[in-house]
Amino acid sequence: MKITPELIKKHQLTQGEFDKIVSLLGREPSYTELGVFSVMWSEHCSYKSSRIHLRKLPNEGKYVVQGPGENAGVIGIGGDWVVAFKIESHNHPSYIEPFQGAATGVGGILRDIFTMGARPIAVLDSLRFGEPNPKNMRILAGVVSGISHYGNCFGVPTVGGECKFDDSYAGNPLVNVFALGVCKKDEIFYAKASGIGNPVIYVGAKTGRDGIHGASMASAEFDEKSMEKRPNVQVGDPFMEKLLLEACIEAMQTGAIVAIQDMGAAGLTSSSCEMGSRGGVGIDIDLDKVPQREKGMTAYEMLLSESQERMLLVAEKGREEEVFHVFRKWGLDAVTIGVVTEDGILRIRHQGRIEAEIPNPALADEAPKYDRPHNAAPYRKFPMEGPAEIVEVDCNAALLKLVGSPDLCSKRWIWEQYDYQVRTNTLAGPGSDAAVVRVKGTDTSIAMSLDGNGRYCALDPREGTKLMVAECCRNLATTGAVPVAATNNLNFGNPERPEIMAQLVESIEGMAEACRHFESPITGGNVSLYNETLGEAILPTPVLGIVGLMKTAAPVPSAFREEGLSVVLLGGFGTTDATRFGSTEYAKVLLGQTWGLPPALDMDYELSVHNAMRAVAAEGLAGSAHDLGDGGLAVALAECSYGGIGAAVAIPDGRADFSLFHEGPSRILVSTKVPERVLELARENGVEAVVIGATMKARLQIQNGMRSLIDIPVADLSNTFESALPNLIHTTNHA
Amino acid sequence: MKAGVVVFPGSNCDHDAWFAINENLKGNAKFIWHDSPDLGDVDAVILPGGFSYGDYLRCGAIARFSPVMAAVKKFAADGGLVIGVCNGFQILVEAGLLPGALLRNQDLRFICKEVRLRTETSNSPFTSLVPQGSILRIPIAHGDGCYFADDRTLDELEAEDRVAFRYLDNPNGSKRDIAGILNKERNVLGMMPHPERACDPLMGSTDGLGIFQSILANIPVLSK
Numbered sequence: 001m002k003i004t005p006e007l008i009k010k011h012q013l014t015q016g017e018f019d020k021i022v023s024l025l026g027r028e029p030s031y032t033e034l035g036v037f038s039v040m041w042s043e044h045c046s047y048k049s050s051r052i053h054l055r056k057l058p059n060e061g062k063y064v065v066q067g068p069g070e071n072a073g074v075i076g077i078g079g080d081w082v083v084a085f086k087i088e089s090h091n092h093p094s095y096i097e098p099f100q101g102a103a104t105g106v107g108g109i110l111r112d113i114f115t116m117g118a119r120p121i122a123v124l125d126s127l128r129f130g131e132p133n134p135k136n137m138r139i140l141a142g143v144v145s146g147i148s149h150y151g152n153c154f155g156v157p158t159v160g161g162e163c164k165f166d167d168s169y170a171g172n173p174l175v176n177v178f179a180l181g182v183c184k185k186d187e188i189f190y191a192k193a194s195g196i197g198n199p200v201i202y203v204g205a206k207t208g209r210d211g212i213h214g215a216s217m218a219s220a221e222f223d224e225k226s227m228e229k230r231p232n233v234q235v236g237d238p239f240m241e242k243l244l245l246e247a248c249i250e251a252m253q254t255g256a257i258v259a260i261q262d263m264g265a266a267g268l269t270s271s272s273c274e275m276g277s278r279g280g281v282g283i284d285i286d287l288d289k290v291p292q293r294e295k296g297m298t299a300y301e302m303l304l305s306e307s308q309e310r311m312l313l314v315a316e317k318g319r320e321e322e323v324f325h326v327f328r329k330w331g332l333d334a335v336t337i338g339v340v341t342e343d344g345i346l347r348i349r350h351q352g353r354i355e356a357e358i359p360n361p362a363l364a365d366e367a368p369k370y371d372r373p374h375n376a377a378p379y380r381k382f383p384m385e386g387p388a389e390i391v392e393v394d395c396n397a398a399l400l401k402l403v404g405s406p407d408l409c410s411k412r413w414i415w416e417q418y419d420y421q422v423r424t425n426t427l428a429g430p431g432s433d434a435a436v437v438r439v440k441g442t443d444t445s446i447a448m449s450l451d452g453n454g455r456y457c458a459l460d461p462r463e464g465t466k467l468m469v470a471e472c473c474r475n476l477a478t479t480g481a482v483p484v485a486a487t488n489n490l491n492f493g494n495p496e497r498p499e500i501m502a503q504l505v506e507s508i509e510g511m512a513e514a515c516r517h518f519e520s521p522i523t524g525g526n527v528s529l530y531n532e533t534l535g536e537a538i539l540p541t542p543v544l545g546i547v548g549l550m551k552t553a554a555p556v557p558s559a560f561r562e563e564g565l566s567v568v569l570l571g572g573f574g575t576t577d578a579t580r581f582g583s584t585e586y587a588k589v590l591l592g593q594t595w596g597l598p599p600a601l602d603m604d605y606e607l608s609v610h611n612a613m614r615a616v617a618a619e620g621l622a623g624s625a626h627d628l629g630d631g632g633l634a635v636a637l638a639e640c641s642y643g644g645i646g647a648a649v650a651i652p653d654g655r656a657d658f659s660l661f662h663e664g665p666s667r668i669l670v671s672t673k674v675p676e677r678v679l680e681l682a683r684e685n686g687v688e689a690v691v692i693g694a695t696m697k698a699r700l701q702i703q704n705g706m707r708s709l710i711d712i713p714v715a716d717l718s719n720t721f722e723s724a725l726p727n728l729i730h731t732t733n734h735a
Numbered sequence: 736m737k738a739g740v741v742v743f744p745g746s747n748c749d750h751d752a753w754f755a756i757n758e759n760l761k762g763n764a765k766f767i768w769h770d771s772p773d774l775g776d777v778d779a780v781i782l783p784g785g786f787s788y789g790d791y792l793r794c795g796a797i798a799r800f801s802p803v804m805a806a807v808k809k810f811a812a813d814g815g816l817v818i819g820v821c822n823g824f825q826i827l828v829e830a831g832l833l834p835g836a837l838l839r840n841q842d843l844r845f846i847c848k849e850v851r852l853r854t855e856t857s858n859s860p861f862t863s864l865v866p867q868g869s870i871l872r873i874p875i876a877h878g879d880g881c882y883f884a885d886d887r888t889l890d891e892l893e894a895e896d897r898v899a900f901r902y903l904d905n906p907n908g909s910k911r912d913i914a915g916i917l918n919k920e921r922n923v924l925g926m927m928p929h930p931e932r933a934c935d936p937l938m939g940s941t942d943g944l945g946i947f948q949s950i951l952a953n954i955p956v957l958s959k
Contacts (some may be wrong), residue, residue: 012932129937145844145845148844148845149845152786152845152847152878153745153747153786153789153790154747154878155748155785155786163799237789238786238789239744239745239786239789239790239791240787240789242744242745242747242786243744330744331744415847416844416846416847416848417844417845417846417847418845418847419845419847419876420847421847421874421876421929421932421938422748422751422876423747423750423751424746424751424754424755424935425937426938427938429939438937440754440758467959552937553937554936554937689942
């Protein structure tokens with residue numbers, strides 16, 4: 001086939017990129033080679049717009065065993081044990097086909113984990129949808145059942161996550177899935193091919209025509225014709241993935257496997273070229289040997305197929321049978337399809353012809369890297385100035401409205417569809433500040449939190465991102481855990497627009513600063529750009545998945561458990577002003593507007609609050625602990641009360657709406673029998689702490705001075721909290 | 736006691752059952768691969784939860800044809816104790832060892848939550864140490880847990896004291912709130928809730944222990 005400018009454009013390559021291909025090859029590429037380059041050089045696979053900025057992120061630390069560049073990051077958790085974890089997005093496919101898009105998103109990240117030799121023990125997901133309406137709720141229901149279907153069948157608990165709404169996600173929902181697995185340090189596997197003459201073995205599901213050009217789809221904006229891309233979405237089979245997991249882990253124990261890599265985005269192409277380029281070797285593949293689901297597939301189709309549940313591995317020559325034996329036991333295809341060569345070239349044969357012959361470094365290392373213009377002011381959708389006067393409303397009504405609002409209401413309808421307990425490790429599951437899973441065979445547990453705040457980032461990408469990192473670390477601190485590493489998913493719009501690129505750069509720099517401050521290096525992650533539909537970008541939404549360690553024990557619960565305990569506000573009341581108040585859920589829900597700036601963050605103070613909290617937890621002083629986040633103090637108190645125990649609390653005089661609902665960071669609510677000691681530990685850490693009241697049965701009361709601001713039966717709060725999402729789904733489905 | 740935990744392709748609570756018995760109860764459990772024609776030296780068999788064969792076609796419908804199931808049937812016929820949890824219950828029903836069927840949950844969604852069960856009978860080797868009427872907090876995690884049988888069968892189950900557990904707040908539409916049943920000979924139990932998830936104080940409930948302790952206590956009697 002002749003390579004025309006139209007064909008180049010169809011492959012989403014620029015003329016400049018095409019010229020570079022010609023100069024790297026020393027000739028024009030074949031049609032198949034053009035396809036290979038188009039996926040490997042897509043934004044999704046090459047990170048061409050973000051790579052130069054991702055380098056700013058810290059990626060080293062005393063716990064880090066493997067930083068970015070492998071299938072997942074790895075950290076030591078004490079003894080011989082390590083955990084591998086990463087986050088991955090499946091945003092574009094989830095809009096086009098919610099169920100399969102989300103399901104295969106789970107499948108993809110799980111393969112990234114067990115490719116490393118680690119058995120997945122936890123999944124968390126971060127979801128964003130347009131404001132509730134029939135269409136958006138159908139997407140939500142589809143996404144949730146896709147995650148549920150895949151994770152439950154595979155047998156990994158989905159232990160936490162978050163779900164928020166904003167109309168900027170209506171045409172571009174976000175589905176970010178975090179997974180974490182565990183293994184011994186000497187059991188880690190890498191995707192680095194080596195050993196000239198070693199066989200390259202294909203295992204798992206057969207190759208079909210599904211998902212061709214999925215990576216390229218994920219690298220373009222949506223338009224009116226997006227639904228025509230449905231055939232680009234892959235179909236997942238969690239049962240096959242479960243077999244693949246067991247077979248891979250068993251095969252790894254034979255000692256016959258040299259390297260292993262899953263076939264994710266860009267399938268066979270990226271797995272072979274990445275394994276080859278990491279090992280500095282070539283790979284020679286004969287496509288005739290690839291197990292195929294359909295007849296008459298071309299080399300182009302086989303190379304670009306994103307059929308799920310497939311792996312590529314390099315075994316020691318002469319020990320193939322040991323590997324085949326294991327895969328036969330699990331009823332899976334395992335076929336030698338190629339060989340490791342010394343020439344560093346990815347060579348693809350099909351029906352006696354050489355279809356592609358590309359130096360591996362050209363595909364991987366020589367991929368374009370852009371310093372896209374970002375000198376514009378970050379795109380800002382919201383005004384700096386709020387309404388001339390912020391009218392105060394009845395606080396009881398405001399609180400009820402907030403706890404029943406889409407962002408803050410209970411997500412039980414979602415997480416009860418996930419098996420959050422399988423593998424019997426879940427010490428704190430969904431609905432907790434942080435999820436906690438124990439690692440059997442050790443006395444260590446892993447605490448995890450997944451968080452993002454598009455609204456803060458839209459108002460100030462740098463400060464918003466720092467606030468998000470701080471919140472993640474605060475979530476861990478409430479359970480008593482110490483954050484040690486993180487993975488990030490950067491969801492942004494079109495990087496070719498300088499004002500979007502500026503958001504991305506600001507956000508990465510803010511993340512770098514905060515992750516350094518909280519000693520949580522980024523060991524890998526994902527960038528999802530072009531999240532735009534018809535030219536309208538999503539709110540800039542960096543999502544952080546943070547991993548912390550703690551000694552295995554029942555974690556500090558987030559809800560009040562006992563009446564008559566003192567309620568301490570660790571960190572103090574905080575402050576706000578008319579500008580910063582515009583970033584709150586209160587402003588969004590009660591005033592219907594967003595403006596101004598996110599809350600002010602002092603990272604030194606924030607860290608001191610975490611240290612104080614950990615000291616309180618370590619001494620066993622906390623009956624409960626819950627951090628203040630969206631919705632501020634009043635919402636946090638309500639959240640502590642849903643279990644049936646409320647509180648009577650007094651706050652200082654001042655504007656009631658500000659003091660109850662502002663979202664100043666660095667604050668944690670602790671219920672305790674020994675407030676004096678909690679205050680003392682706060683003082684030792686240089687942190688303000690105030691006894692604001694005591695827990696009591698069945699009511700939440702807040703007053704300032706002699707004025708009652710809030711006085712509500714806890715049952716009313718929890719009913720509103722629990723019924724909101726089912727009502728939204730029910731009413732919108734029957735609208 | 737030596738318990739055999741059967742591993743079908745797609746079983747995913749096999750390790751949890753193994754851990755509950757070996758670690759929480761300090762018993763002795765081993766895995767039995769689904770294509771073993773015999774069970775080896777075991778005193779009780781556990782069919783664990785999960786998605787055997789992907790639960791394609793119908794939950795448990797393919798697993799019943801596994802070679803190991805012929806051995807399980809023979810073991811049960813000879814009086815051996817067999818407990819099927821969740822997918823294991825579905826397999827027992829498909830294999831004809833227990834009556835009835837497990838249908839899609841009535842609201843059509845997968846549900847994972849802790850539920851309260853009432854122990855309906857202590858007259859079984861699985862519940863002899865669990866007082867009749869006692870309330871157990873045990874989690875469920877299933878998409879197809881709605882127990883169904885015709886009225887005659889249900890009447891018979893009740894008349895013969897073969898309903899082992901009922902839900903206090905029926906989560907899935909099961910007929911007569913049934914959560915677990917026994918066979919006529921009372922040596923086969925199928926239940927949708929997961930007792931192996933309620934054997935460790937760290938997991939929030941230890942109400943499942945009584946079921947395994949009962950098995951443990953009854954093995955010597957039965958194996959004579």
